[in-house]
Every structure is written in structure tokens, then in C-alpha cells.
Amino acid sequence: MADRTDQRRDSIVLIVNDVTHEFGIGDHRYQVAACDTLAKTLRETLGLSGTKVGCNQGACGSCTVLLDGIPILSCMTLTVECDGKQITTIEGLQNKETGKLDEIQQAFIDHSAFQCGFCTPGIIMASRALLNKNPSPTETDIKDALSGHFCRCISHYQVVEALQTITEKKKK
Amino acid sequence: MKITKDYRFIGKATPRKDAAEIVTGKATYIEDVELPRMLHGKVLRSPYPHGLIKKIDTSRAENSRGVRAVLTYKNVPEWKTGTPRHVRVLDKKVKFVGDAVALVAAETEEMAMDALAHIEVEYEQLPAVYDVEQAIKSDAPQLYDEFPGNLMPLDVPVFGPRTLSSIVLGDVEKGFGASDFIAEGTGSYENIANPLPLEPPGVIAEWSGPNSLTVWSATQSASWHRFIMLSKMGFPDIRTISTQCGGSFGSKNYSAQPMFYAAALAKSTDRPVKVCFSKEEHFGAFVLRLGSRFRGKVGIKKDGTVMAVQGEWLVDTGAFSDMAQAQIAVGLGELQLMLKCANWDINTKLVCTNRNASGVVRGFGGQELESALIPILMQTLEQGNIDPVEFFKKNYVKPGQGYYWRDGNHWVSKSKDYTEAFERGAQTFGWAEKWKGWLKPSAVNNSKRVGVGVGVHGNADVGEDVSEAYVRLNPDATVTIHACVAESGMGQRSSLCKMVAETLKLPLERVNITPPDSLINPFDFGLVGSRGTYAVGSAVISAAEDAKEKLFKMAEDVLEAAPDDLDSEDGMVFVKGSPDKGVPWRSVIGLMHTCTGFGRFEPDYSVPNFIAMFVEVEVDVETGKLDLLRVVTATDVGQIIDPPSLAGQLHGSIGSAGIDTAIFEESVLDGNSGHMLNLNMMDYKWRSFAELPRFDNTILETPIQTHRYKAIGVGEVSTSPGPSAVFMAASNAVGKRLEGYPLTPDKILEALGKINL
Amino acid sequence: MKAFKHITANSVEEAIALIRTHNGKACLIAGGTDLLGVLKDEILPDYPAAVINIKTIPELDHIKKNNDGLKIGPLTKLADVVAHPLIKKRFSCLSQAAAAVATPEIRNMATLGGNLCQDTRCWYYRYPQHVGGRIMCHRKGKGPCQAVKGDNRYHAIMGAKVCFAVCPSDTAIALSALDAELEITGSQGVRNVSLNEFFTTLGNILKPDELLTNIQIPYPPKGAKQAFLKFTLRKPVDFAIASVASVITMQDGICKAARIVLGAVAPTPVRATDAEASIIGKAADGVVIEEAAEAAMAGAKPMRMNAYKVEITKTLIKRALLSIFQ
Structure with a gap:
């Protein structure tokens, strides 16, 4: 049986959607193994299955979450290397008190900016990071920011339209 | 050109019924489904394009941590899929790199993967053939004894005895004689591209009795895993349930291989088993274009x-x-x-x-x-x-x-x-x-x-194939559509609700559709061949019309008017022209009753x-x-x-x-x-x-x-x-x-x- | 992913000590975007017992100006390389090369050092263990290079003998054109090598107990102009089919100095020295550019399926030079 520990520590802390979780490092249920990806921890250990794993090779963008505000691929990130980090997933975008959806989530509903929906959480997370950094992106900015996101149904046009509506509303 | 009349919902953009679940990450796809006692199944795959398994030793894998079953061609059920039936769950003969050789069910995916490495296989390699014209030569390697020359029969039993497999009409020599321009050559579209939905295929199977199988799967047409598979698995009672499906484009209508693997492993462990392919398996061992x-x-x-x-x-x-x-x-x-x-x-x-x-x-x-x-x-x-x-x-x-x-x-x-x-x-x-x-x-x-x-x-x-639907009017002026329709991205479940809401003149949020589950729904062939709007749509609309007719019949005495003179809008029934003198559905239907209509679409090509x-x-x-x-x-x-x-x-x-x-x-x-x-x-x-x-x-x-x-x-x-x-x-x-x-x-x-x- | 032990290194010395303790059974992880793919697919017969995290070494993540130019820590994220104003201004071909890597999310994770040290993308080499078993080859120590008889559309068109996989790094091409020097630290001390000395047919010169600790880029000569062009089937995601970086110094319309480096054409970045020689001392015109492109590709020996890469590389060279000369 191979070793699944981290030699330097026996636990880590993740702050996921503003909730702090402490995990032992190891092989038991509710622990995090050294080889666990962040996507696996989020989905299987924390039950946050809104983060989707499409290719599991870092090429499709569907597992995108925010790590200290920056969009990263959770399938290519080891959980043990996220100690002390703030992680935001699709489940963390809604206003916790009011239940109000994030403006991007609402715009995606209004524009039916999805078909099968499997890529949608990743695209919304990358869009959130984009708008946080640049509240009025151009069409090219939007397309570049989402260029690592695979959508096989081709909802791209409706996604771009939804995001543009948000930025146009703000301009007014 | 817009000749049709203005509708309340039809033709207007309305949010998808499942939109909130999708944008919040709550939509449940097959990987998200966890059942109590569920095991995970993994597949050992062939390194050779063509070969015979001479020896296979699973003893180390069986004793591997967390392993509950290891299956090979020696101990899998005698099921066969394919047209005609020729694809076993596992075979002694492998026919492509990535073909299934053995199956493992274990407590976790990692344990199943670890066990795969402990299965020892000896192969006799056979020559392989990849080109369609090489394959039909007399000396080509033969994939199946039953298909000499690697030529497969062209019949499709469900299409009937005259399945189209050629077009021979008129007199081509005469035609060419009368042609002004003639071209001859070979055209080739052989990139065998992958439809590649983002979500890889996956199935969960559970046997609730020796002859009773439930299958959850990511599919675009829930019923295929029942009506196509019944005869191929010796007629167990199959209940199929479709989860939200992360794209299909035809390919996930039917996940015969993952379904076979999950069902075989579930049978031998008497526990639910999930088989979700990795993306690599999706590329290497799932549907390509012809x-x-x-x-x-x-x-x-x-x-x-x-x-x-x-x-x-x-x-x-x-x-x-x-x-x-x-x-x-x-x-x-x-x-x-x-x-x-x-x-x-x-x-x-x-x-x-x-x-x-x-x-x-x-x-x-x-x-x-x-x-x-x-x-x-x-x-x-x-x-x-x-x-x-x-x-x-x-x-x-x-x-x-x-x-x-x-x-x-x-x-x-x-x-x-x-x-x-x-x-x-x-x-x-x-x-x-x-x-x-x-x-x-x-x-x-x-x-x-x-x-x-x-x-x-x-x-x-x-207009292909058959669709059936029930539309149930509830006394609280809500409506439930019973139709076995999955959601793999077309939004058709929502569109069917629109058609029914339009027909019954009800707010859209009052119309819902049952989950795609063969146990609770009548037959529907599925969302293929652009048939959703015409075939499935016609079935649910006629079920709604039928329910409305029944409702008016029930209202006959209450409103003292002939059914033909009645109308209904927003959950009220009234005499045409007097919407202000209506009665609510509950007064017509009664609190402990429902009013259900049935609709069926028959094929029309x-x-x-x-x-x-x-x-x-x-x-x-x-x-x-x-x-x-x-x-x-x-x-x-x-x-x-x-x-x-x-x-x-x-x-x-x-x-x-x-x-x-x-x-x-x-x-x-x-x-x-x-x-x-x-x-x-x-x-x-x-x-x-x-x-x-x-x-x-x-x-x-x-x-x-x-x-x-x-x-x-x-x-x-x-x-x-x-x-x-x-x-x-x-x-x-x-x-x-x-x-x-x-x-x-x-x-x-x-x-x-x-x-x- | 198969199990391994994870160890966090807090200094370069510690990282080296940890590698030595594990006797070749450990590997380093920085951004992880390449390594985790290698581990998930189990493409190599040896699987590490331990993965040593070097992201936690503070002194390896920096971009600093010094007298000789710019010093970039190998743990600098590609996104930070792209966004850095001085790099954009004075080392534009590096900025462009980093921006051309993969996707925005990967650039937020992947490091410059990792981009240099990543393993090749040869599809035989990368074939996953779980769809019938990994494919062995010369690079893995057993058997011939599979690309020789196989599908070699993306493989080397020059400079390969035993392994025809190409160097996948975009930033290496730019750094070579910029004449960068790499600092390598190991148990035997520190050594400095030029970018081109770093790469070998089967990867790079790093010994098992060494790691990349700095990237030093001299300021290009005054008036030097730069270009980076990458040809792919698609803009994002893809690795280069061919790429060119060039840094050219012109004076009074005459080319004084030139560095032209080709990517994805050979197992290592290739300096097109013949092409450089053919333009130095000459005024820039269409004929000179044409000759330079021909000179660069004179030694090309395409394989069965990749002659198109020769044409594309020529075109990239011409376009790079044209953009500089204009």
C-alpha cells in the first residue's frame, strides 16, 4: 500500500465558499489523500458536485473554480497544495442570506446560455473572475477569457450575449 | 414570414425549466449520483487490435483491497448486443486496442483501478485490418466467424423486412447516356470523428431481484436502455432512468457497453455498480462516426x-x-x-x-x-x-x-x-x-x-417512431406531463411544457413533466431525428387535448353547458364568452381526483x-x-x-x-x-x-x-x-x-x- | 491518480535534499499542469513514490530587474510573465510566447520553469496506461521511436535521430532568441547554462538532484526588434506545430545581429544559424528574407507525414522577419 500522506503536516485548511474546513491528510473517508485533486475533494469529500470534471486532463475548463479569486483548473490541482486558500465554487456564488443568484447566473438563465449545462459551472466561474477583474470587457476580452472552455453544444453565442448584457446594464 | 397567430408561450423565449439547477450546479448528472452501497466498476482494456485471450489470471486482483468482483469472458452473463446480436459483455477475442478484457467492481474507483493492474493476461496476437477495402479482401483477417469477409448483414429488424440498404431504380446506363456532364471517382469521409459530449458516458445498475434491473444513465433517450436491451439481456424487467445528460449528439442514446459492464458487475455483487468512462475511454472505447x-x-x-x-x-x-x-x-x-x-x-x-x-x-x-x-x-x-x-x-x-x-x-x-x-x-x-x-x-x-x-x-x-404521453390535470390547477423525455441539451422537456401550457392556457410554471423514468411513463422513442417537436410534441398535445375534453365533460353538469361550449384558462372552466363566470378546476375535478388524458403519435415519414x-x-x-x-x-x-x-x-x-x-x-x-x-x-x-x-x-x-x-x-x-x-x-x-x-x-x-x- | 507521498519543500536546499533522500523515486511539482497529466495517465513505467512541492519556495517566484537585464524566478506563473509591463516592453517575444501557451486557466497555474521543463507531447509517448497500456519507445528506454513508422505529422523535421518527439515549450523558443541563461542548482552546487545547452534530445540536462533556480535574460541590444509566431490548428489550447522567435538588431537599414530560433521542429529549440548568417550585414528585402527562410530549412529532413511543417516554418520565418523589417 503506497503512502498517501504529506510528510510535513497532518492536516490542511480549506476555506470553501467562506466556510472553513479542516481535513486530516490520509486515506480515510473525510480525509484528503496526497494524490487527491481539488476537484475530487470538492465533489466527493465536500459534496460540492456543481464543479464538473469533463476531461480530467486540464484541457476542457469544466472544473474551473476560483483559488484566491483566480480561475484555475481544480482537476489539475492537488488539494494538499491549497492549504489556507480561499476557494469559490459555483455553489458559492448565490447570496447566502437572500438566495439571490449572481448576476451572471441570472443572465445565463435569461439568455438560455447553455444547452446540456455540463460546461456551465466552469464557464460561469471563469466569467465571474473576468468581470471581477474587468467590469466592462469587450467581446474579444470575453472570448479570450473563455477560450479554454469546451462547450460541445455550442452555446458560445448565447454566453457572449449574456455577458455583454451584464456589462451594458452597468454602463447605463 | 409570420403567418401563425400570436401565442402566449409558443415562439417566445422562456427560461428553461431546469435553468436554475444548471446555473447553480445543482443539476444532477450521472457522476453526481451516489447510491447506498454503491460500488465502482472499472475496465481492463486490450493492448492489441486483434487477439485471443490465451490465459487470464484474476486471482491477485480478486484479493486486492476493496475488490468485490472480477469478471472475464469466462464468467459474464450470456448477453449480446449489436445488430445483429454479436457483441458479448466480454469476449475471448479482442477486436480493437481498448476492447474490454476484464471488469472489476470495488469499494472505490482507486481500488478498482489498483486491482486492474493485478490482472495477468496472455494474448495470442492476430493480424489486424483497419481499411475498409483491405478488410473485404479474401485474405483479410476475420473479425467474426459469423461475418465472412468482414461483411455484416444490412437488416434492421425494427425497420421491418424491407429495410433500405440500396437504391436501385430506373436505368442508370440510360441516365448517363442522356447526361451532359459525368464525373466519376472516390470520395472519402473517414475521419471517424467523435461527437464528444463533454460528459463521458456513464451508467449505474442495480438488481432488485433476479429478473429486475434498474439502470440510471446519462442518455438522450431514456427508453432505449429498456426496449432495445430487453431482448439482448434475456428479458429482465428493466427500469431505466435518465439523469441530466451532459451532451449526447446521438452517442449517448445508447450506452450498451457501460450498461453491460455495470449490470454484470451489479449482478455478481448484488450491489449497485457505477461505471463511468474516463475521457480517454470515451475517446478510445465509445462512439465514433461511421x-x-x-x-x-x-x-x-x-x-x-x-x-x-x-x-x-x-x-x-x-x-x-x-x-x-x-x-x-x-x-x-x-x-x-x-x-x-x-x-x-x-x-x-x-x-x-x-x-x-x-x-x-x-x-x-x-x-x-x-x-x-x-x-x-x-x-x-x-x-x-x-x-x-x-x-x-x-x-x-x-x-x-x-x-x-x-x-x-x-x-x-x-x-x-x-x-x-x-x-x-x-x-x-x-x-x-x-x-x-x-x-x-x-x-x-x-x-x-x-x-x-x-x-x-x-x-x-x-415523424419517426412512436411517442405516448399522459397529461394529468390536478385539482390545484397544475398539470403533470408523463412522458419519457430526457434532457441532454435540447431543452425539449421545457418546450413540451410550453406546448401543453399553451394548449391548456395555463401559466407555464404550472406545467411540469415527470422525470425520464420508464417505470412511471408510457413509451417514448426518444429525442432523435429531430422528432421532439413533431412526434413527442404531437403526443403530449393530444394528451392535453384529451384531458381538456374530459375536463369539459366533467364540467358539463357544474356549468350546465355542453362540453363544446366550454373553455378553460388559468385553471378556471367557463362557458365560452363568459370567463368571469367560471369555476376553478378543483370544483370540477374534485380534491381527491385527477383528470388524465392520453396521447399517442404514430410514425409518419x-x-x-x-x-x-x-x-x-x-x-x-x-x-x-x-x-x-x-x-x-x-x-x-x-x-x-x-x-x-x-x-x-x-x-x-x-x-x-x-x-x-x-x-x-x-x-x-x-x-x-x-x-x-x-x-x-x-x-x-x-x-x-x-x-x-x-x-x-x-x-x-x-x-x-x-x-x-x-x-x-x-x-x-x-x-x-x-x-x-x-x-x-x-x-x-x-x-x-x-x-x-x-x-x-x-x-x-x-x-x-x-x-x- | 495512483497514490504518492507529498512533501512540501521550503527552500532550494531542502528540495534537493528531499530528492536525494528519495533516490530517484521522487519528482518535483510546480504548476502541476504537465506533471499531473503524466501521473494520471501513468505514461511512464516508473511511478514516483513522492511528489515534492516546490511552489512553497519563496525565492523562486519573482521578476527582478538587475544590471544585466531581467531575472525571472522559475516559479513565476505564465500569467504573470504575460502581464509584466517590462517584459511586454523590452522582452516582447517572451511575453507573446507565454501568452500563446494553452489557455488562461493553465497560464494562471503553470510556471515559466515548468514550461521549460515539461515533458514532450508526442502522442506515442503520452498514450495513457488505461486504454490498453502505455506505449514503450526509445524515450522510455525500450524499443524504437514509434513515430518513425507511425503517424508523425507533429514530429521533428530536423535534428532527430533516436527520438523524433519535439520540444513543446513556447517560452523556450523566445528565451533562446533572447539569449537567456538558466541557473541550475543541485547537490554539487550551482551551474549556469545557456538556454540551448539546457535542452537535449530526450529532454534536458537536469540531473535527478538538480532544479532550475533562475532565468536570466540580458537586455536585447538597443534598437533590437522582436517577433514570436506560433502556428497551430487552433488559437488556444494547442501546442505549436511550428514556431519562430527572432531578435534582430538593425542599424541604418542593415542587419547587425540576429537570433532566429525555431520551435516544434526538432527535439530541442533550434537556432537557425545559417539563416542568421544569411541576413547579417544585409539590407532587409524580400530576397534576403526568402533566402533566410530557405537557409533555415536547408537541413530539414521531413518524415513521411510532416513535409507541411517545413513549408509552414519557412512562412513563419519570413513573416517574423518581415514584421521586424517593416
Whole structure:
């Protein structure tokens, strides 16, 4: 049986959607193994299955979450290397008190900016990071920011339209 | 053109019913489903393209941590899938690199993976064959004893005894004799592209008794895993439930392999077992497009009349066939919709080879046949200097014209004349200005050559097969639709709610649809062949009408009026003209009752749909790079049900192994070892946000009289005209006849004489 | 992913000590975007017992100006390389090369050092263990290079003998054109090598107990102009089919100095010295550019399926030079 520990520590802390979780490092249920990806921890250990794993090779963008505000691929990130980090997933975008959806989530509903929906959480997370950094992106900015996101149904046009509506509303 | 009346919901953009779940991450896909006591199944796969298992030792794997079952060909159930039945759960013979050799069920995925490494297998390697014409030679390696020459039978039992497998009509020799222009050659569309939904296939199976199986799966048509699999598994009672499906494009209609694996492992462990393929397995051991090669001859007259089409269609299905025969039948039918011709002689061979199998993919035979044949047809148009728009317009099936469909029967189109849609599309695109003649670019900017092309396609499966539905009126003025309809991205579950809400004049939020579960719903064939709007829609609408009729019958005494004089809106029943004197449904139905109507749609192959696609491409003649600049689709749907859903289906033509199979999409098979080399999403090419073409849809709404809301679907067909249209555009851009798909830089530079391959 | 032990290193010395303790059974992880793919697919017969995290070494993540030019820590994220104003201004070809890597999310994770040290993308080499078993080859120490008889559309067109996989790094091409020097630290001390000395047919010169600790880029000569061009089938995601970086110094319309480096054409980045020689001392015109491109590709020996790469590389060279000369 191979070793699944981290030699330097026996636990880590993740702050996921503003909730702090402490995990032992190891092989038991509710622990995090050294080889666990962040996507696996989020989905299987924390039950946050809104983060989707499409290719599991870092090429499709569907597992995108925010790590200290920056969009990263959770399938290519080891959980043990996220100690002390703030992680935001699709489940963390809604206003916790009011239940109000994030403006991007609402715009995606209004524009039916999805078909099968499997890529949608990743695209919304990358869009959130984009708008946080640049509240009025151009069409090219939007397309570049989402260029690592695979959508096989081709909802791209409706996604771009939804995001543009948000930025146009703000301009007014 | 808008002739239809204004509706409350139909034709208006309304949010998808599942929108909130999707955007919040709550939508439940197969990987998200966890059942108590559930095990995880993994598959050991063959390193060889063709071989016999001489020895297999599973003892170490069986003793591996957390392992609950290890299955090999020696101890799997005697189930067989495929057409005809020829694919076992596991076989002693492996037929492609990645073919299943053994199955493991364990407490966790990691444990199952660890155990796979402990299975020891000795193989006797056999020679393999990958090329369709090599495979039918007399000395070729044989994949199956029952298919000598690697030739598979062409019958499709559910299509009836006369399944279409050839088109032999009139007299082709006479036709060629009367032709002004004749072209002959071989066209090949063999990139065996992957429809590649983002979510890989997955199934969970659980036996609740020796003969009672429940299957959860990511599928686009929930019922297939019951009605197709029943006979293949010895008639257990199968309940199938579809989870939210992360894309399908045909491919996940049917997940026979994962289903077999999960069901076999579940049977031997008596626990639920989940088998979700990895992306690599999705590439290497799940559905590809058919390989298509057409060798033949086309003759036309100066005025664009098609005089004769003759040839042999060689169809490569890979290691086995689930639905290749059905795709051949439909493809041959679709070719006749596109080309009006009196003299035909097309014969088909279906061939198995040592690669991952082809399966169901959007385009379903027609895309494959047309993409191979049109490059030959193009040469006749080139000889005659005939504008392809005029040609296709003239030859697309018109009302009153006939064709032989998949069942081998002759059908006459009762659909509409699509000429206007075609013309409007050409106008939107600016075809008249851009078309400069064959092999002539429409613009030249330094090393960049711009070219235009066009393709058409249609399908009479809009009315295929059977749909049944119940519509239940509840006393609280809500409505439940019982129909076995999955959600894999089309939004059809929401659109059906719209049709029922419209019919019953109820707010949309009061109408819901049951989960796609075969136990609680009547039969529905599924969302295939663009049948959702016309076939499923007609079934739910007639169930709603039936329920309404019953409601009015019940209200007869309450309102002291004849049912014919009654109407209902927003949950009130009233005498027509007196909406203010109505009574609520609950007073009519009663609190402890419901009022249920039934509807059924019976097959009708007389309403072909239509799509034309105009494309503009740019080729850099110094690098050979082909870029897609613009796409215009043209169609006539009778009545739009949900604008964004329709737009999504049409935009989808650049996904799911559609247009881009002419540009960069292909599965790369190593011709020496049989390995699929690009089974990852870096090496398998797909279109990103950064390179979207300008895209316009020209959608006409000429009512189709046989649907309550005058609508027919076009979702399935949108990918099909794309590849040949791009092929045409690229040829025109560079001024050379090109060859093969996809038109990657090597092919273009070779055609330009810049390199020798 | 198969199990391994994870160890966090807090200094370069510690990282080296940890590698030595594990006797070749450990590997380093920085951004992880390449390594985790290698481990998930189990493409190599040896699987590490331990993965040593070096992201936690503070002194390796920096971009600093010094007298000689710019010093970039190998743990600098590609996104930070792209966004850095001085790099954009004075080392534009590096900025462009980093921006051309993969996707935005990967650039947020992947490091410059990792981009240099990543393993090749040869599809035989990368074939996953779980779809019938990994494919062995010369690079893995057993058997011939599979690309020789196989599908070699993306493989080397020059400079390869035993392994025809190409160097996948975009930033290496730019750094070579910029004449960068790499600092390598190991148990035997520190050594400095030029970018081109770093790469070998089967990867790089790093010994098992060494790691990349700094990237020093001299300021390009005054008036030097730069270009980076990458040819792919698609803009994002893809690795290069061919790429060119060039740094050219012009004076009074005459080329004084030139560095032209080709990517994805050979197992290592290739300096097109013949092409450089052919333009130095000459005024820039169409003929000179044409000759340079021909000179660069004179030694090309394409394989069965990749002659197109020769044409494309020529075109990229011409376009790079044209953009500089204009």
C-alpha cells in the first residue's frame, strides 16, 4: 500500500465558499489523500458536485473554480497544495442570506446560455473572475477569457450575449 | 414570414425549466449520483487490435483491497448486443486496442483501478485490418466467424423486412447516356470523428431481484436502455432512468457497453455498480462516426437535372455495429431528399475493422454519405458551370415528390417547398455577390483566399417512431406531463411544457413533466431525428387535448353547458364568452381526483425537414491553414417553439463532429498498431470561444398543417450540410479540387503543389 | 491518480535534499499542469513514490530587474510573465510566447520553469496506461521511436535521430532568441547554462538532484526588434506545430545581429544559424528574407507525414522577419 500522506503536516485548511474546513491528510473517508485533486475533494469529500470534471486532463475548463479569486483548473490541482486558500465554487456564488443568484447566473438563465449545462459551472466561474477583474470587457476580452472552455453544444453565442448584457446594464 | 397567430408561450423565449439547477450546479448528472452501497466498476482494456485471450489470471486482483468482483469472458452473463446480436459483455477475442478484457467492481474507483493492474493476461496476437477495402479482401483477417469477409448483414429488424440498404431504380446506363456532364471517382469521409459530449458516458445498475434491473444513465433517450436491451439481456424487467445528460449528439442514446459492464458487475455483487468512462475511454472505447467511402459516378444535364447516380457505398463501422445498418437506411433516404433523380444504382457494404466502433451520431448516415459523395457531384457542377445554390434548390424534394425511406416504402412528401427558405438564406449570406464560379476565390488578400460553399440536408425522421404521453390535470390547477423525455441539451422537456401550457392556457410554471423514468411513463422513442417537436410534441398535445375534453365533460353538469361550449384558462372552466363566470378546476375535478388524458403519435415519414448551410472560409495559401469566417443557416420550421433552443441547435452545427470535421476534427488511428493516438482534448481538436465564425440563422415559419402548432424540428440535421459546404468553399478559395477530410494544412499545401505527400 | 507521498519543500536546499533522500523515486511539482497529466495517465513505467512541492519556495517566484537585464524566478506563473509591463516592453517575444501557451486557466497555474521543463507531447509517448497500456519507445528506454513508422505529422523535421518527439515549450523558443541563461542548482552546487545547452534530445540536462533556480535574460541590444509566431490548428489550447522567435538588431537599414530560433521542429529549440548568417550585414528585402527562410530549412529532413511543417516554418520565418523589417 503506497503512502498517501504529506510528510510535513497532518492536516490542511480549506476555506470553501467562506466556510472553513479542516481535513486530516490520509486515506480515510473525510480525509484528503496526497494524490487527491481539488476537484475530487470538492465533489466527493465536500459534496460540492456543481464543479464538473469533463476531461480530467486540464484541457476542457469544466472544473474551473476560483483559488484566491483566480480561475484555475481544480482537476489539475492537488488539494494538499491549497492549504489556507480561499476557494469559490459555483455553489458559492448565490447570496447566502437572500438566495439571490449572481448576476451572471441570472443572465445565463435569461439568455438560455447553455444547452446540456455540463460546461456551465466552469464557464460561469471563469466569467465571474473576468468581470471581477474587468467590469466592462469587450467581446474579444470575453472570448479570450473563455477560450479554454469546451462547450460541445455550442452555446458560445448565447454566453457572449449574456455577458455583454451584464456589462451594458452597468454602463447605463 | 409570420403567418401563425400570436401565442402566449409558443415562439417566445422562456427560461428553461431546469435553468436554475444548471446555473447553480445543482443539476444532477450521472457522476453526481451516489447510491447506498454503491460500488465502482472499472475496465481492463486490450493492448492489441486483434487477439485471443490465451490465459487470464484474476486471482491477485480478486484479493486486492476493496475488490468485490472480477469478471472475464469466462464468467459474464450470456448477453449480446449489436445488430445483429454479436457483441458479448466480454469476449475471448479482442477486436480493437481498448476492447474490454476484464471488469472489476470495488469499494472505490482507486481500488478498482489498483486491482486492474493485478490482472495477468496472455494474448495470442492476430493480424489486424483497419481499411475498409483491405478488410473485404479474401485474405483479410476475420473479425467474426459469423461475418465472412468482414461483411455484416444490412437488416434492421425494427425497420421491418424491407429495410433500405440500396437504391436501385430506373436505368442508370440510360441516365448517363442522356447526361451532359459525368464525373466519376472516390470520395472519402473517414475521419471517424467523435461527437464528444463533454460528459463521458456513464451508467449505474442495480438488481432488485433476479429478473429486475434498474439502470440510471446519462442518455438522450431514456427508453432505449429498456426496449432495445430487453431482448439482448434475456428479458429482465428493466427500469431505466435518465439523469441530466451532459451532451449526447446521438452517442449517448445508447450506452450498451457501460450498461453491460455495470449490470454484470451489479449482478455478481448484488450491489449497485457505477461505471463511468474516463475521457480517454470515451475517446478510445465509445462512439465514433461511421467511416464512409463512396466510389461511383454522377451524371447531370446542363439544366442541373440529375440523370443518374451509381456507385458503391463502403461503410466502416469498426469493431462492431449497434446502429450502422439503421444509419445506412436513413442515409440512403436522405440522399434522395437532397437529389431528385430517376435512375439510381447504389449498393452498400457494411464492413467491420479493428478499431473502436462507430455508433449513433447526429447526422445519422446522411452526413457520412453526402460528405463522401458531394465532392464527386461537385465535379459535374464544375464541368457545367452550374451554381450549386440553383442546383440544390432545384433538386431538393418538393411536396408531392417521393422517396424511399428507411422502411423500404415509398413515401410522398407532404412537407413544404423549401425554395423560399433557401433563397432567403442565400440573400442573408450574399451568395450572389460572393459566388464567382467554380474553383474561383471570392476574394484575395495577400496570401489569404476567401471562398464560399453551400450544402443542404433534410430528414424525414421528424415523424419517426412512436411517442405516448399522459397529461394529468390536478385539482390545484397544475398539470403533470408523463412522458419519457430526457434532457441532454435540447431543452425539449421545457418546450413540451410550453406546448401543453399553451394548449391548456395555463401559466407555464404550472406545467411540469415527470422525470425520464420508464417505470412511471408510457413509451417514448426518444429525442432523435429531430422528432421532439413533431412526434413527442404531437403526443403530449393530444394528451392535453384529451384531458381538456374530459375536463369539459366533467364540467358539463357544474356549468350546465355542453362540453363544446366550454373553455378553460388559468385553471378556471367557463362557458365560452363568459370567463368571469367560471369555476376553478378543483370544483370540477374534485380534491381527491385527477383528470388524465392520453396521447399517442404514430410514425409518419412524409414530412421531411430541411436545412441549407452557406459558409465562407479563408485559406492561407502559405501555411495551408483553413479558417471558418461565416456560417448562415436557412431553414423553415413552421413555427418556432423556443427561439434560444432553436438557435442553440443550429449553432450546434459547429460542434458534435459537424462543420469542423472538414477543418480539423478527426480521430487519429495508428495504422500500424491500432492505437487511437489523439484520445485527449488537446490532440483532438475542437472549436473554442476564441475562433467563432460570424453566425446567422435564417428561419422561416411557414405553417406545417399536420402539427397543432404548425411546427417541425430541425435539431438533428444542422451538422450535416457543413462538411461538404466547407469542402466546396475551401476548393473554391484555393482554386483546386481538394481531397479528403479534414482539410488540414498538409492536404491543402499538397493540393497547391507546395509539398509532396 | 495512483497514490504518492507529498512533501512540501521550503527552500532550494531542502528540495534537493528531499530528492536525494528519495533516490530517484521522487519528482518535483510546480504548476502541476504537465506533471499531473503524466501521473494520471501513468505514461511512464516508473511511478514516483513522492511528489515534492516546490511552489512553497519563496525565492523562486519573482521578476527582478538587475544590471544585466531581467531575472525571472522559475516559479513565476505564465500569467504573470504575460502581464509584466517590462517584459511586454523590452522582452516582447517572451511575453507573446507565454501568452500563446494553452489557455488562461493553465497560464494562471503553470510556471515559466515548468514550461521549460515539461515533458514532450508526442502522442506515442503520452498514450495513457488505461486504454490498453502505455506505449514503450526509445524515450522510455525500450524499443524504437514509434513515430518513425507511425503517424508523425507533429514530429521533428530536423535534428532527430533516436527520438523524433519535439520540444513543446513556447517560452523556450523566445528565451533562446533572447539569449537567456538558466541557473541550475543541485547537490554539487550551482551551474549556469545557456538556454540551448539546457535542452537535449530526450529532454534536458537536469540531473535527478538538480532544479532550475533562475532565468536570466540580458537586455536585447538597443534598437533590437522582436517577433514570436506560433502556428497551430487552433488559437488556444494547442501546442505549436511550428514556431519562430527572432531578435534582430538593425542599424541604418542593415542587419547587425540576429537570433532566429525555431520551435516544434526538432527535439530541442533550434537556432537557425545559417539563416542568421544569411541576413547579417544585409539590407532587409524580400530576397534576403526568402533566402533566410530557405537557409533555415536547408537541413530539414521531413518524415513521411510532416513535409507541411517545413513549408509552414519557412512562412513563419519570413513573416517574423518581415514584421521586424517593416
